[in-house]
Amino acid sequence: MCGIAGLISRKKVKENGNRIRKAIVLQNDRGNGLGAGYAAYGIYPEYAELYALHVMADNYSSILEVKEYLQRYFEVHIMEDIPLWNKKIVNHPLCKRFFVKPQSSLLTESVEEINEDGFTIEKVMELNGSFDNAFIFSSGKNMGVFKGVGTPADIYDFFCLDDYEGYIWLAHNRFPTNTPGWWGGAHPFNLLRYSIVHNGEISSYGINKRYLESFGYVCRMQTDSEVVAYLLDLLIRRHGLSVHEAATVLAPPYWTSIGRLEDEESRDRRLALKVVYESAMLNGPFAILAAFDNGMISLTDNTKLRPMTVAAEGEYSYYASEVSALYEMEENPTHVYTPRAGQSHAVFLDEASGNGGKKSYPNENENFSASPAKGGSKG
Amino acid sequence: MNNSGSIPSPGLRSIFRPRFNxxxxxxxxxxxxxxxxxxxxxxxxxxxxxxxxxxxxCGACHRCEYTCPRNAITIEENNLHLRSHGVWDRNAVQRVHLQSTSGSVVLTGLGADTDIPVYFDRLLFNACQVTNPSIDPQREPMETVTYLGQKYQAIGEIDDLRSFHNSLIRLSLPLVFAPMSYGSVNLNLQLAMARVAKKKNMLWYSGEGGLHKELLPYSDYAVLQVASGRFGVSPEYLQAGRAYQIKIGQGAKPGIGGHLPGEKVLEGISETRMIPLGSDAISPAPQHDIYSIEDLRLLIYALKEASGYKPVCVKIAAVHNVAAIASGIVRAGADMVYLDGYRGGSGATPAIVRDNVGIPIELALAAVDQRLREERIRHQASLVVAGGIRSSADVMKAIALGADAVAIGTACLIACGCHVCQRCSSGKCPWGITTNDPVLSKRLDVDWAEERLTNLVEGWHHEMQEIMGLNGIYDIGSFRGNRLILEGVDLHDRELSVLGVKHAGE
Incomplete structure (x- = not known):
């Protein structure tokens, strides 16, 4: 059991973490104090072109090794402490952040042309796979993950999240069961622009991990949830799937439901997605909220063994494990509803769905059914 | 001086006998x-x-016991009570006795009969408790649909979705009937397998004996074999099948060929294999147009051209270097690799080969799946594995180790009455399965065999779904290659590392 909360402003209006804090603190009983975390988008506007690498390390010499490593491959513009207020949490790793840009000479030198994202991921994975006492837990641009072992309220205060302003917020309250409660195992999990929080257990983890490893991803956070962030990167950034298609890969409809699709072309496409990405499919009980730089999507398993509720008011959309938490963020939502089993629900920034957006996705802001049942249950 | 009348002949005494009440x-x-x-x-x-x-x-086939109308017969062991010896145990002594009676190679049937570990028995499944709920297959959908054939690493690599789908074989469950040729088994068994394959949306493999005309209605569910003897390979044959299989080796006899004695080449077999009545049917050890991987590639593409680009499967025995060999086969263009393990069966094989050559399928499968993933070519071909699969648990363990589908041969025979007496090569199968004797083969009624095989498949299918459900998995795709579902007991580190599983309790 874990708790999830998320909010997004489609017009990119920024706010500090106060509302998301209320939503996740309300769900305090969904965790046990062994992990909590937040992700916020839009918090580093002055360094928006640089990758913000958040690093945890056991000791200062590891920090120096990380710095040395990063300087080999990146222009390190800033290295600084992540501001902490450690009144309640005394036993914690060192938390640093580096604002970096890949060395352009290294990008052009390689045999195949490699873009900045690909290069950065490769180095993040390499570092996480080879350093025993340090790891990067957040690597996107103009965003950051803040997480650790503690209650949601304590972790919020520890990272001083009143002082950050973002237009997308994610929060998580952890009740670890199968894996240890440690700083790296807290949610959200992040890779570049993709951050995820997860409630549940991924029974397909064994094959998801092997599948990702064959694409060069390193799973070292000792917990099943991290695969979701890497899968999103693989499917969307590397294989060019839309967010919605990536959702049907991760939480695919039953074969029988696909077989019932009348349009031959979309049926063929769905079948092919399920055949090709069989090993990326998630199984087991899960409710997942994923954020990326221009939107947010929720996923649940086909039998909906974990809760997910959604609300909307004006330019805002809200997600939470419990309906009551939605009202902590917005007292008078115009819509409150519960996605059906297997149904994903996505919200995109206005700039992303309009003509001026960087990317366009099909079916923006539409309720999308991945379950055998037809239609949504808005109301 | 010939004293045969008075000298006893060790080796000719059977180790079983019927006891009559x-x-x-x-x-x-x-x-x-x-x-x-x-x-x-x-x-x-x-x-x-x-x-x-x-x-x-007496070989303990139990035919007399079942057919006695008065239940007056039991089969009992008729063992020589030899003085025990740490090296010269009963098997060793009896083998020498038997060999000395004839001076020829001792032939036997079925798969290896040794105490080499059955790794399936040392692997145990995980199950849901508290944090991830089990799924009840009686209440929730539980899907076992499996696609075989060449796939792609990314959806963007597919030019034409329709032709991609047409190139794949869709199975309703990851279970197929292993190749057993017309000749090694009779038409009745093949007909029963073919009918069940069609009914249950599975596959049956022809083996090397060609396709009897009565099986033509089931050829859409048949993987037709092209073996070293090229028996029955005609232009029609190359159009009829759902897929084609190039047979390089067999688990029960890696590295050697086959020999169907002329006495067994009766009318139907002569016609189907396209050889003269009564002539020996020799399958050479290698395919004499395949002496290298390049040659294999030529034959793979020749079969694709000839068949209108149907999937081509290459069957090999699990041997020491199997991972590298499988990798070569995939790179040569095969759509499926069929691995036949150490315990795989045969209608006739030298006992010395059956029991001493090859490696267990669990280790071979684990090594091949891992190697293909490391080389990032796992998607290019499906893995079908066989060799001593006894139960739905074995099937699911193989799937968890990484198999796309699992083939059963001996289990089919047993379902149809076989009592594992291992005398398939004699041509006298009392249950009418591995014989073409016109009188004996009538003992295997096609309708009855079809019902028995249907029951077996349905029973296993239910059990497979139970195993998925108790692991909280509703789609076989998340079970496939998911080695965290398995943990080993009584295995040492090297075995665990080859199998890619943790030890229980770790």
């Missing part, structure tokens, strides 16, 4: 008729007919 026996003589090995004869004693056992050829 004379209180029940009424001397009807059915047992003597049913025994195709002439173990039983009827004698008249005191005006009454009674059965007598020769103690020379």
């Amino acid at each position: 004379m209180d029940l026996c009424d001397g009807c003589g059915i047992c003597a008729q049913e025994c195709s090995f002439n173990e039983i004869r009827m004698e008249t004693r005191g005006g009454k007919k009674i059965p007598m056992a020769n103690s020379s050829s």
